[in-house]
Amino acid sequence: MKDREILLIVTSVILTLIFSNLSLFLKSFASTPFASPEIKQAARQIEIDGFRKSEQDFWSQIKDINFDSLPKESELPPVTTERKAAVEPPKPANAKKPTPAKPKLTRPYRKFLCIGDSVMFDLGIQLQYTLKKKYNIPDTKIEYKVSTGLNRIDYYDWYARSRQIINNYQPDVVIVLFGANDPQNIIDFQGKARAVMTKEWQKAYQERVERYANLLDSSSVRKVYWIGQSIPKKSLYLKAFPVMNEIYKNASKSSAKIEFISTWERFTEAGKFVPVVADKSGKRGYVKVNDGVHFTSHGAKIISDLIVDEMVTDKILKTPKKKTL
Incomplete structure (x- = not known):
């Protein structure tokens, strides 16, 4: 129980x-x-x-x-580094790394414009030949006018013409060479006559050059090469050209777009003019015609090579790849 x-x-x-x-x-x-x-x-x-x-x-x-x-x-109270480390979730081990941004492609320089007087014509012909044969650039143009420059704008207005040709042709690169016709009396922007090579003349000519440099700098052109005068034979030019070259050089300093190329030393030996000079290949020849200012075809080739070498250094020009069979 x-x-x-x-x-x-x-x-x-x-x-x-x-x-x-x-x-x-x-x-x-x-x-x-x-x-x-x-x-x-x-x-x-x-x-x-x-x-x-x-x-x-x-x-x-x-x-x-x-x-x-x-x-x-x-x-809220500030979060310390230690606290952040405690509250922030750990990153996954297999997290993908951010893809680096692709470098921007540089648009090639394909259109070249040569501007200047009759000296530029001789140089421009050689530049055209070299650009087409060696760098496969056929789109070049020479805009020149005999007996002109930046002095007698009453005779030929290079400001208006340059603005017009740049707008129409739309060049990537401009090569400028003025000066052979400029060592003469000048009328400044105040309408006053200034005797050649005086301080007043130099100031007036500098204003002309700076105005032209500003025109190029504010244009659509991507690169400008301002070519200095080479050493001449005649005493008048021998005195004027160094002063003018310094003005060109100083004007180019105010623009990252404009580069001054000195040619003075290329035809000198011990500081004096030499009529016969060797080119890059070692071939020797006369570099100036009888007036001592204009180039021979041999002299134009030497200066053209100098400019082209600078363009290669600046990566304006690139040697085209050879086609494989």
Whole structure:
């Protein structure tokens, strides 16, 4: 009798525990090998229901938050380096590195314009030949006018003509050579006559050159080569050209677009003019005609090579690749 009473008591306690936490009992019993499929399904449903209730409670708490009562970003304490390291998530090990930006392609220089007097005509012909034969650049133009320069703009206005030809032709590179006709009296911008080579003349001529340089600098031209006068034979030019070359050189300094190329030393030896000079290949020949100012074809080739070499250095010109058979 006593054993039966003890069994009833134990059974009552077990049933009480089961019904007081049925979900826990089912989940525990479902993990045993004695549980039937139905009991396992019931335990799984209880687990899902519990998860849903927890999720609902979480979102209910979020909705109840008063965001207006939260401190503003400016009121929050500063985050130290150590704190940042603790809160920032680590970067994935397989994160891709940022792709470097591709370098901008440089538009090639394809159109070349030679501007100047009759001395430029001799030089321009040789430049055209070299650019086409060696660098495969056929689009060149020579704009020259005999007996002109930057002095007698009343006779020929190079400012207006240059602006016109640049707008029409749209060159990438301009090669300028003036000066052979400029050592004469000048009328400055105030309308006053200035005797050649005086300080007043030099100031007036400098104003002319600077005005022309500003015209080129503000144009669509990408690069300008201002060619200095080479050493002459006649004493008048021998005195004037160094002064004029210095004016050209100084005017080019105010623009990153304009580059002055000195040719004076190319036909000199011990500081004096020499009539016969060797070119790059070693071939010797006369460099000036009888007037001592204009080039022979040999002299034009030497100065042309000097200019072309500078263009190569500046990466204006690139030797075209040879075609493979």
